Amino acid sequence: MVVQDNDPKHTAKATQEWFKQKQGNVLEWPSQSPDLNPIEYLWLDLKRAVHARYPRNLPELEQLSSKEKWSKIAVCRCARLIETYPHRLRAVIAAKGTSTKY
Numbered sequence: 001m002v003v004q005d006n007d008p009k010h011t012a013k014a015t016q017e018w019f020k021q022k023q024g025n026v027l028e029w030p031s032q033s034p035d036l037n038p039i040e041y042l043w044l045d046l047k048r049a050v051h052a053r054y055p056r057n058l059p060e061l062e063q064l065s066s067k068e069k070w071s072k073i074a075v076c077r078c079a080r081l082i083e084t085y086p087h088r089l090r091a092v093i094a095a096k097g098t099s100t101k102y
Contacts, residue, residue: 005037036092038081042073 004010004026019026049069055061091100 005033033092036088038078038085041081042078045073045077046070 009015046069049072050061050064053060053064055064088100088102091102094100
């Protein structure tokens with residue numbers, strides 16, 4: 001399952017063709033809806049982990065392996081994001097699609 005949020009990389013013809021050939025399941029997602037997408041919280045975790053190391057230049061940044069950081073994200077963190085998903089959905093519905101505390 002792949003979630004696509006109308007980012008240009010997701011809507012590019014080459015991307016669409018690749019998914020058509022692979023016959024993958026694609027879940028279309030509203031653009032600009034970070035409060036609905038648990039991965040956005042993991043991106044923030046990754047960003048904080050990289051910033052905590054204070055890379056001063058591109059080579060230092062490249063040494064901070066994103067793969068390494070991703071592997072350190074705890075399963076319980078992912079599980080918690082999924083567990084709280086119904087709360088985020090209710091908040092978005094209550095806010096009629098506008099901003100939420102999430």
